[in-house]
Amino acid sequence: MKNVSDADSNTAGTAGLIHSIIAKAYAESPHLLHVLYALQQQCLHISEEAVREVAAHLDLPSSQVDAVVEFYSFFHKIPRGRYDILFSNCTSCGYMAGGVDLMAMLGQQLNIVADNTRGDGLVSMGQTSCIGMCDHGAALLVNGMPIISLDVAMIARIAALVEAETPLKDWPSGWFQVDDNIRVSGLLLKDDLSAGVGLRAMLALGTEDTLSEIIQSGLRGRGGAGFSTGMKWQLCREVQGSAHYVVCNADEGEPGTFKDRVLLHSYADSLFEGMTVCAFAVGAKQGYLYLRGEYRYLLPHLQSVLVRRRELGLLGVDILGQPGFSFDIDIVVGAGAYICGEESALIESLEGKRGIPRVRPPFPVTHGYLGQPTVVNNVETFIAAAHIVLRGSVWFRAVGTEKSAGSKILSISGDCAAPGIYEYPFGVTIRQVLDDCGAKDAQAVQVGGPSGMLIGSAEFDRRLGFDDLSTGGSLMVFSQARDLLVVIVNFAHFFAHESCGFCTPCRVGTTLLKNGLDKIASGHGTRYDLDEMQRLATLVKCRSHCGLGQTAANPILDGLQRFPQVFEQRLVHRDFEPHFDLDAALGEARQISHRDDAAAHIE
Amino acid sequence: MSADTKQNLITQNTITIDGQEIPFQAGQTIMDAALAAGVYIPHLCHRQGLTPHGSCKLCVVDIASRSASSHNSNRRLQAKFAVDADSRSASACTMPAVAGQQISNNTPALNEVRKTITQMLFIEGNHICPSCEKCGDCTLQAMAYHLGMLDGHFPQFFQHREVDASHPTIMLDRDRCILCELCVRASREVDGKNVFAIAGRGINAHLVVNSASGKLVDSDLETSDMAAHICPVGAILIKEHGYEVPIGQRTFDLHQVSEIGLEKIILTKARQPDE
Numbered sequence: 095m096k097n098v099s100d101a102d103s104n105t106a107g108t109a110g111l112i113h114s115i116i117a118k119a120y121a122e123s124p125h126l127l128h129v130l131y132a133l134q135q136q137c138l139h140i141s142e143e144a145v146r147e148v149a150a151h152l153d154l155p156s157s158q159v160d161a162v163v164e165f166y167s168f169f170h171k172i173p174r175g176r177y178d179i180l181f182s183n184c185t186s187c188g189y190m191a192g193g194v195d196l197m198a199m200l201g202q203q204l205n206i207v208a209d210n211t212r213g214d215g216l217v218s219m220g221q222t223s224c225i226g227m228c229d230h231g232a233a234l235l236v237n238g239m240p241i242i243s244l245d246v247a248m249i250a251r252i253a254a255l256v257e258a259e260t261p262l263k264d265w266p267s268g269w270f271q272v273d274d275n276i277r278v279s280g281l282l283l284k285d286d287l288s289a290g291v292g293l294r295a296m297l298a299l300g301t302e303d304t305l306s307e308i309i310q311s312g313l314r315g316r317g318g319a320g321f322s323t324g325m326k327w328q329l330c331r332e333v334q335g336s337a338h339y340v341v342c343n344a345d346e347g348e349p350g351t352f353k354d355r356v357l358l359h360s361y362a363d364s365l366f367e368g369m370t371v372c373a374f375a376v377g378a379k380q381g382y383l384y385l386r387g388e389y390r391y392l393l394p395h396l397q398s399v400l401v402r403r404r405e406l407g408l409l410g411v412d413i414l415g416q417p418g419f420s421f422d423i424d425i426v427v428g429a430g431a432y433i434c435g436e437e438s439a440l441i442e443s444l445e446g447k448r449g450i451p452r453v454r455p456p457f458p459v460t461h462g463y464l465g466q467p468t469v470v471n472n473v474e475t476f477i478a479a480a481h482i483v484l485r486g487s488v489w490f491r492a493v494g495t496e497k498s499a500g501s502k503i504l505s506i507s508g509d510c511a512a513p514g515i516y517e518y519p520f521g522v523t524i525r526q527v528l529d530d531c532g533a534k535d536a537q538a539v540q541v542g543g544p545s546g547m548l549i550g551s552a553e554f555d556r557r558l559g560f561d562d563l564s565t566g567g568s569l570m571v572f573s574q575a576r577d578l579l580v581v582i583v584n585f586a587h588f589f590a591h592e593s594c595g596f597c598t599p600c601r602v603g604t605t606l607l608k609n610g611l612d613k614i615a616s617g618h619g620t621r622y623d624l625d626e627m628q629r630l631a632t633l634v635k636c637r638s639h640c641g642l643g644q645t646a647a648n649p650i651l652d653g654l655q656r657f658p659q660v661f662e663q664r665l666v667h668r669d670f671e672p673h674f675d676l677d678a679a680l681g682e683a684r685q686i687s688h689r690d691d692a693a694a695h696i697e
Numbered sequence: 698m699s700a701d702t703k704q705n706l707i708t709q710n711t712i713t714i715d716g717q718e719i720p721f722q723a724g725q726t727i728m729d730a731a732l733a734a735g736v737y738i739p740h741l742c743h744r745q746g747l748t749p750h751g752s753c754k755l756c757v758v759d760i761a762s763r764s765a766s767s768h769n770s771n772r773r774l775q776a777k778f779a780v781d782a783d784s785r786s787a788s789a790c791t792m793p794a795v796a797g798q799q800i801s802n803n804t805p806a807l808n809e810v811r812k813t814i815t816q817m818l819f820i821e822g823n824h825i826c827p828s829c830e831k832c833g834d835c836t837l838q839a840m841a842y843h844l845g846m847l848d849g850h851f852p853q854f855f856q857h858r859e860v861d862a863s864h865p866t867i868m869l870d871r872d873r874c875i876l877c878e879l880c881v882r883a884s885r886e887v888d889g890k891n892v893f894a895i896a897g898r899g900i901n902a903h904l905v906v907n908s909a910s911g912k913l914v915d916s917d918l919e920t921s922d923m924a925a926h927i928c929p930v931g932a933i934l935i936k937e938h939g940y941e942v943p944i945g946q947r948t949f950d951l952h953q954v955s956e957i958g959l960e961k962i963i964l965t966k967a968r969q970p971d972e
Contacts, residue, residue, distance in 0.1 A: 157894035157907035164896040453751050453791045595902030597752050602817035605900045606851055636786050637757050673852040
């Protein structure tokens with residue numbers, strides 16, 4: 095790549111500003127995502143010029159920088175407002191969660207249309223996928239900071255604060271206060287390990303016994319796939335490589351999931367302890383915590399925990415005086431892409447690329463970060479591992495079922511009296527969970543988020559576990575009052591928005607499913623459309639490249655199977671109804687010509 | 698995969714595709730083995746000699762689960778949780794051949810899936826075959842005929858896509874791009890350049906050019922590059938060489954897409970002095 099890097103450096107103003115932002119951000123952290131974040135924050139967008147500058151400074155092809163900017167939701171090529179407001183569109187913490195369209199309301203008060211920046215550049219507004227505040231009602235991000243428990247009165251105050259250009263630090267601090275809402279504590283939540291106790295137990299055991307304790311415990315990945323953690327660590331350890339890596343997947347983007355938010359906030363020591371145990375077992379010197387962009391507000395806290403652990407000798411060179419045992423952790427923050435929760439897409443993102451899932455095999459455990467053997471585990475998995483090393487595999491196995499040892503931490507939201515964090519032994523029934531969280535008249539529960547399973551009341555005696563209802567932790571309750579079709583449409587929009595675009599079935603299929611559902615929901619669908627939906631959903635599920643596509647159609651397939659009436663009651667009883675609505679297509683012409691008389695309509 | 702390939706070259710083994718036993722060598726994918734044996738598995742994003750990609754999904758096959766297998770692999774563990782316990786879907790171009798695999802390929806059900814995927818590719822872009830220079834040499838068009846596709850079936854997306862006519866000798870019409878990344882890989886792996894990349898996400902994914910202006914003219918693409926010729930559709934075309942081969946005498950007027958080794962024939966149709 096021949097890049098004329100100094101072409102603009104002499105021109106004053108923006109060029110100089112861009113250059114200094116890049117240089118400063120790069121000195122702090124050379125990661126592409128972090129440099130782009132600094133630009134987005136300070137310039138409110140990432141211009142073509144900035145893309146070229148970044149490419150030159152980081153010695154990357156400008157096409158790669160361009161591709162990354164366009165891939166992640168929180169980077170923009172068109173300037174955002176000085177107040178950039180993003181409403182969650184999740185069914186639990188979205189702008190419609192309270193039954194009122196809060197986004198439309200704010201838009202009206204600020205005189206701004208969604209997905210736009212106001213002419214004066216003061217404010218922009220839009221929506222974003224679930225921001226993990228589902229136990230706190232409607233929520234938004236303003237310049238990356240979450241504001242929770244939104245209501246009509248707050249919307250009016252927000253509009254006033256924005257118009258008055260009040261700095262964020264002077265907004266009511268209580269709005270930004272995100273409580274943990276831990277309702278039921280079990281094995282892992284009862285106590286945060288005091289720093290270092292797990293590591294001392296680990297050193298006493300030695301590498302072999304540490305690994306065998308993890309294997310013996312029967313611990314399986316808490317992200318949802320349920321692969322044996324001990325086996326993963328052992329496989330990684332056995333692979334030759336120039337380096338081994340430990341990666342924590344803290345990119346929980348599944349709508350309705352917020353347990354990692356709480357774990358990162360209140361159990362960070364246990365998490366870093368677990369990552370260090372893994373490093374000891376597999377022989378890694380470097381670890382990464384991949385934090386979802388929506389949780390950037392937790393970054394200062396996490397950094398301070400890392401600093402303290404270094405001071406205590408729990409990270410760094412010769413940890414706890416053990417010669418040769420060196421390990422440290424860096425935090426990489428994402429920028430709004432659900433797909434990066436898929437482990438190989440996460441690794442691509444760590445490497446400063448678009449989050450496109452890799453071809454597997456080979457798996458990350460042999461060819462992961464920078465092509466080297468890499469363990470990628472969920473936040474909860476690492477925390478469980480830290481406890482197991484301290485308390486032993488027998489202690490862990492004593493809880494749960496034979497195939498699903500230990501406990502599961504659930505994020506419960508939706509139509510229940512007490513949304514929050516619940517930790518249960520595996521094997522608990524859905525009915526028990528619903529009783530505990532005060533869900534009085536549930537008609538359906540979404541287990542494991544949109545990519546999981548939608549079940550009805552007939553199945554509430556099923557049990558949580560890898561051999562029955564597997565879950566990454568999201569549990570959304572829908573009462574009899576809910577229109578399930580609205581929920582399913584919401585999920586279809588989510589997947590179409592989050593598809594990475596790599597493979598044809600998911601890239602095109604999720605959009606076709608979204609359009610088809612919109613047609614049915616708007617009262618234009620026929621029996622034929624339902625059959626098409628079934629056929630297409632099956633194809634997307636069976637033929638997509640990665641887990642996103644393979645699960646994207648689940649809400650539709652589950653809905654068609656278990657709740658066919660929610661679709662059927664919207665159908666028009668004709669053989670065929672075209673997708674194309676001629677009268678609607680004339681709407682723009684009517685608007686331009688200021689006509690709305692009968693002659694300006696078809697039919 | 699390639700590191701230990703050489704050692705195992707001697708041990709030959711077989712897979713079975715639609716009942717036909719086919720030998721393979723360690724390190725080969727199902728696609729490699731099939732093509733070497735003259736068995737056609739439909740594909741658009743695959744080209745021998747380039748890193749397999751697995752994005753178009755035309756090469757989906759079903760591999761029967763081996764319940765009585767002596768191998769104890771992690772994959773069997775995962776298969777237990779698969780919804781369909783009888784077989785699992787795989788991309789033939791990226792899935793390594795493993796001894797004893799029972800593979801379904803040329804079945805009505807799989808060809809129906811492939812037809813739907815081909816329709817998806819048609820309606821997502823803007824493909825106007827009769828006015829396209831690539832007509833008759835286009836692998837997407839030939840695939841549609843091969844699979845008995847009669848229409849796009851789904852509503853057109855009518856996406857806005859940019860044309861780049863800046864380069865003096867090469868044309869980039871993104872309306873026809875199917876995101877197969879053959880040009881991306883050919884440029885990197887064969888031409889030793891890095892002219893193309895994919896940007897954007899989901900349905901907004903699109904081909905971008907690696908140059909300061911984002912225009913082809915400022916890239917180092919040349920007509921002698923493989924990337925300038927490898928496009929299976931009419932997204933990348935050589936300028937001033939339109940319709941030199943008349944309709945009726947083009948590649949797929951004379952050949953079936955299922956014939957193996959057509960790549961060279963398509964290239965000669967472009968009448969360029971390379972290769």
